[in-house]
Amino acid sequence: MADPDRALTDVVIDDARWEAAGLTAISARAAEATLRHLDIDPSAFEIAVLGCDDTRISGLNADFRDKSQATNVLSWPSEERAAPAPGATPTPPSDMDAELGDIAISYDTCAAEALAQGKSLADHTTHLMVHGVLHLLGYDHIRDEDATLMETTEVQILGKLGIASPY
Template sequence: MLCDVVIEDDRWEAAGLEDLAERAARATLEHLALNPEDWEISLLGCDDARIAVLNEDFRDKPQPTNVLSWPSEERGAEMPGAAPEPPLPGPDPELGDIAIAWDTCAREALEGDKPLADHVTHLIVHAVLHLLGYDHVRDQDATLMETTEVEILGKLGVSDPY
């Protein structure tokens, strides 16, 4: 399996996080012509309290967020709007770690009138792209990242979240 999922909040079990994560991560890698069998991603399904601690520890933002990602190495492109160089398979298959918070995800899905599975799928695609060096700080990078997300989600039958 591509995704090694640790569930701290049982609500993720009922939502099928493992299957959603595996499907979204595989679709993301395949879209970028990367073989999912060459890579590993660690994913933590937690609640808002846990992700708030992680967000404060790693980003100095003491509040919950929907998803966080920690790439195993810096992969971002230097030129604004350029696609990051894809990683090369090797002895260390780890792309990085992701944490996703139930409370924020469920609230956002409800507020956005989106199926929870679709919203979670989008967030996993988004986080995997971060692991691969995509970002949305610069406008050109945000456009590339969002366009790539929409293409991947379309292949998965998920509506454009933007």
Template sequence: MPVEVMIEDDRWGVVGIAALADRAADVTLAHLGLASAAWEISLLACDDARIATLNADFRGKPTPTNVLSWPAEDLSPDMPGDMPLPPEPDEDGFLGDIAIAYDICAREAAEAGRPLADHVTHLTVHAVLHLLGYDHIRDPDATLMEATEVAILGKLGVPDPY
């Protein structure tokens, strides 16, 4: 199991966050040619208040956000639009931490008219890609990341969110 889930908000039981996160991570890693059994990810399933605190502490933004990620190592490419570096296997195979907030995810899914499970699957794929060095700050990187997300989501049966 690549994702160790810590549930702080019981509402996450509605979508089965642990199984959903495992499946999203498995498919993301497989899509990128990585054996999921060799890697581990930690996911905190929390609420808006908790993620706002984390966002303030780590990004200086005291507001809630849908998902945050903390890669174990910087795999980002030097050149915009290039593929990130592959992770180097080590003893524990830890890729990093993710936090996801129920309130804002449920609100975003409702506003977009999408099932909550689909939205959370998308955000989990998105966060795992961040752990693997993908980003969307520079336009060429965003193009690569979004195309990769859409391909993975297609394998998961989730429609293109873009």
């Protein structure tokens, strides 16, 4: 059952620059917009978010993906929700799956990408958080059909938030 007093995102700030960047508010806004777009009640779910730097995310990437390099965002769904058929919509979580999973985002990589792409840090962070939440919900971009679905969904969500397509 939905708990209206529970926060959708539980943000841990490991790099103080995320505090100034407003990661807590950005994460909540992006997660809520993503779930609402998919007709999922945000008050029924929780997402843990870690705002870190390149050093921390490099270690996480090495530990969980065997890639010892920094990346912008990582996600760990609490359970597998991917659709069996390429391009199909993933199975939505049930109210029994209150914890959707965890997301880590690196300030260094995110800020560098935003600068290189001529985007505001807030808009780029919002995009990466939407991307991460979609991963928690079973969306992926490995197969072409899945990538098309995920990117289309991201663009729709970002559009509702007044953010231009990142693609």
